[in-house]
Amino acid sequence: MPAGGSSLFSGFRVLGLYSNHVPHALRYHKKHREFYVVTSVGQCFHTYNVNRLGIVAVSNSLSDDISCVAADRMLVFAAAGRLISAFARNKEVVMCYHGHKQEVRLLLPLGDQLISVDGGGDFIVWDVQGGDVYLRLHFDPATFDVSAMMHPSTYLNKVLLGSSQGALQLWNIKTSKLLFTFPGWSAGVTVLQQSPAVDVVGVGTATGRIVIHNIRLDETLMSFTQDWGPISSLAFRTDGPPIVASGSPQGHIAFWDLERRQLLTQHRHAHRTAVAAATFLQGEPLLITNGADNAIKVWIFDQEGGSPRLLRSRQGHSAPPSTIHHHGNDGKNILSAGQDGTLQSFSSVHERFNKNLGHGEFTAARQADWDGIVACHRGCLATTTWNYQRCTMGAHHLQPPAARRTSIATAVDITSCGNFAVIGLSCGRVDVYNLQSGQHRGCYGNEEKAHSGAVRGVATDALNQLTLTAGSDWLLKFWRFKSRKQEEQLKLHSAPASMMLHKDSGMLALALDDFTLLVVDIETRRIVRKFAGHRSNITDMTFSPDGRWLITVAMDCTIRTWDLPSGFLVDCFLVAMAPVGVSLSPTGDFLATAHVDSLGVYLWTNKSLCGPVGLRPLPADYQPVEVTLPGVVVDDSGQEVTSEDADDEYKSAEQLGAELVTLSLLPESRWKSLLHLDVIKRRNKPVAPPAAPAAAPFFLPTLPGLTPRFTSPAVTEQETKVELQFDCGPAALSVEITCLTSEGGGASSLPLAFIHMIDSMLSSGRDFDLAQAYLALFLKLHLRTVSQDSVAMAALLRLSSRLEAGWAELRASFDQSLCLLSYAKSALL
Structure with missing residues (x-):
């Protein structure tokens, strides 16, 4: 067992992570002539190009979660806890700034200086290159708690600060003098934003009021009020129409006409959570927003009436996924059902192939010829069908004709032919439906009950001959699929929590409430393997394509691989967050896992496909080693964004030799035949003595010998x-x-x-x-x-x-x- 933790799997990448609650930072690269947006995803940040929203860089991880990000034309600054780090090339930390005593919550690059404010009221101006403190001020949070900060355009060495008490202050950071104090509008300041007009700034307050104020004249030009609570973000359009956009904690965005001084339009539910930040691109009708719902969106204003439409987006689950499963036989797509009620498909090849199949609401359904996905919902009796090709919820809501309204769907399976769905309920019913028509085709058991307790799992074999059901009554039952008559049952030693059938091998895995695993051969209908080792509830399991391995995950934060032929545990490793879902691709190359309190789907590479892996039985007292969850990998098609002054460095052969090897570039005949010279000499033995060559017909000096050669420079x-x-x-x-x-x-x-x-x-x-x-x-x-x-x-x-x-x-x-x-x-x- 290697020191890294797992002999079989190594972290590859995470899918579906794009943004969190931290406001994004926008930067323009003059050399590339392109805008880039920087979003935080925990302990690292991602950089996307705006024109395609393709990821071009992933930063190195920090020791703590990032609380705020900012960027200038050369560097990206990220604050994590009390530490501020400067990143070059969007990846590497090149400078750290130490000096804050509490968590940093505001950053503002200003020329060769960086301004930061923490929760304790410390205001520090840093020299970016040297990391020295240029100015340090302290504000008493009880009287002036800094909540917003901006640099007014054309105001040299000036910074405008807003407070949660409502007052504003204009400071000169070069002379460290307070120039002016604005009394405010009796509400805490949440946002400060420069308008396209000099001297005019937008002020967002905690009461939902937007104030357009001239700071030179100390005059309020106009104000608006939104009905959705505090202003979470402000953005001024700069490509012509005088419009300001305001974001709300409910995810709505309002657009205000500054000429008519009225509401122009509104876009409700632009995000599922609060709009963390909104930014208009300079001179373009494009608005970029991000939020804690794990989404980055680009809106374009090309419609009559001034309302925006979604141009492109990158979004994952806004709540942690609860179930994952590979879709198709190529293993490239992973279906993920999240606690946010959405069903999504993530591609392991490229994120442009990701699909959002929609939100599971029973009031909206589209007609589909033949749906191929069935999903049961938490706390709901009816199950829904979904169409993968159309990326929509299907036409049918599968619900038994006579069932108690208090019952809920607990288990579901689709036959190998794709024509039927078998659904188990908490009341003990097991029903069969036709997927093409959505019609109810019957149920199992006497008095329409297959089990005396809740159904915990259903499965059908590869030939539609058998139906297997497991219930909380500690019974595993075997039914004829067509006649729906019971043939046999097995009494288990504990109630089953879930089950999974490998249809090719006929092996049925059962996870029990006592944290043990049973493997049943459905041909002989006998228990052939029993595994023990998990110390908490087993949340999910999956078989390898050949049926040799059973991989299980549990709330004890372990991922275990059991070898069925030998009956031993052959691989086990520990992760920081408890896994709730697992799926091994049909090709066996990637293992996908979903975890508690994480929005992403994590991919692990199967190392046994790349080289020989020695698997040995692990001892009963084996202590697994914790393995770091994989991070995001930059797509090869994305262009890496670097600083504007950075050029590609030429590497000579001597420099490459330190990392790789170089060849001599001589013909193969000069070195490949060295070991066979004796054979070549015998084969090329001359049949006649060599003749002297004719003299050269010109005056170039030659060297003596049988072979004519000219003299070379000394x-x-x-x-x-x-x-x-x-x-x-x-x-x-x-x-x-x-x-x-x-x-x-x-x-x-x-x-x-x-x-x-x-x-x-x-x-x-x-x-x-x-x-x-x-x-x-x-x-x-x-x-x-x-x-x-x-x-x-x-x-x-x-x-x-x-x-x-x-x-x-x-x-x-x-x-x-x-x-x-x-x-x-x-x-x-």
């Missing part, structure tokens, strides 16, 4: 030694290497020097092919002689270790590249 002796290996052909190299030992006429120190030369070539990473060929020929000719020299043998042993380590790194790079290539090819097919 070079130094050092250059000759360096380039000798490149100029010599295979035969000449063979002669030179043969003469290295004393038997060939060389000095006794030459073999050791040759070994050191090969070691130097391998350590530098250059001419990898030549080093291998030269070493192979040297060992072929002189291994017996060198083996008698202890010093040379010690050098060869060190060289052998270097060869093994270097090849291991190179092979890992090859395997990773081949795996990525095959994955990319499979995604295109």
Whole structure:
């Protein structure tokens, strides 16, 4: 078992995480001529390009959750707890700012300085490059609790502060003087926003009032009031029409006409939670919003009447997912049902293939020819059908004709043919429905009850011959699917909590209330395996495609893999948040998990598909190691956004050698034939003596010899030694290497020097092919002689270790590249 925790699975990426309650930051890259939006997702932040909302960068994680973010043209600033970090290239921390005693809640970049405010009233101005404190002020939270901050346009070294008591103050941070105090409007300030007009700012208050105020004249130009509570965000449109947008805690957005001084339009439920931030792009009719509902949205104003429409969005579950399951046979799509009432599909290939199938409301349904998904809802009797292709809720609400209204649907399954749905209820009923028509086709059991207690699980076999039901009455029952007559039943030692059938192998897994697992063979109808080890409720389970492994998750925060043929636990690791859902893809490449209090779906790579994995039975007292949940991976198609002054650095062959290896670029004939020179000589033995060549017909000086060669410019002796290996052909190299030992006429120190030369070539990473060929020929000719020299043998042993380590790194790079290539090819097919 490796120290990392799991022998089988390694974290790959998380799907469906886009935003939280922290207001986004917007930045414009002059070199790319593109806007980027930065959103926080816990301990790291994501950077998206606005034109496609494609993720282009993921930052390194901080030690605590991010409380606020800000950005200028060079850096992104993120505050986590009392620490402020500056990120370059949207990834790496290049500077940390220490000095706050409480959590930082406001950040404002201003030129070469950064302004921060914490919950204790400390106001600090930092030098961005050096990290030194330029100015420190303290405000008493009881009299002036700083709640908003902005830099008025064209006001040099000036900062406007708003307080939760309602007053505003204008400060000069260079002279550290208070210039003016605005009494406010008897309501706490929640937002301060610069308008397109100089001297005019927008002020949002806790009572829902929006004040457009001229700070130079201290004159209120106009005010509006929204009926949805405090103002959570303000944004001024800059592409022409004088419009200001205000966000509310209910997720509504109101648009106010500043010329007519009236409400222009409103967009209700733009977000499921409070609108964390809203920003108009400079000179464009586009509005960007984000919220704690895990959504980033771009709205465009191209309709009559000035109302916006949704142009593009990235959104996941606004409440944690409770059930996940792979859809289709290719393993690329994961269906996820969340506590927010939505059914979504996440693609493991690219987020542009994600789908939102809609919200589970019984009043809205669209006609569909044939729905392929059935879902039961918490606390509801009726189950709903869904259409994956249309991305909508289906036409049918499946509800038994005569059932108590207090009953609820507890279990559901679809037959292999896709024509029927089998649904179990809390009252003990098990009903069959036709999915094409939605008609009720019958129920199981006498007096229309299959169990005397709640039905905990239903399943049908691959041939529609058997129906299996498990109930809280501790019984597992076998029914004929067509006649709906009971054939046999098994008495369990505890009430089952859930069950899952692997239809290809006929193995039925049951999770019991006493935290144990049973595996039943539905052919022999006997219990064939019993597993114990979980210390809390088993929340979900899944089989491997070949039916060899059973993977279970529980509230004890463990993910366990049981080997069915051997009957042992072969893999177990611990996660920080309890998993509530698990699904292994039909191709076996990815394991997907959903966790308590997390909005994402986490993917784990099956390492057994990439190389040999030794699985051994784990002891009964095995203590699992906690594994960090995977993070977000940047799509390869996304363009990485860097600072404007950063250029691509050229890397020479010498620099690449420290990370990779480089080849000599010589023809293969110069080094590949070194080990076969004797065969080549016998094959190419001349049949006639060589003839002297004709003299050159021009005056260029030539060198004496059978081969006509022109004289080359004089070079130094050092250059000759360096380039000798490149100029010599295979035969000449063979002669030179043969003469290295004393038997060939060389000095006794030459073999050791040759070994050191090969070691130097391998350590530098250059001419990898030549080093291998030269070493192979040297060992072929002189291994017996060198083996008698202890010093040379010690050098060869060190060289052998270097060869093994270097090849291991190179092979890992090859395997990773081949795996990525095959994955990319499979995604295109």
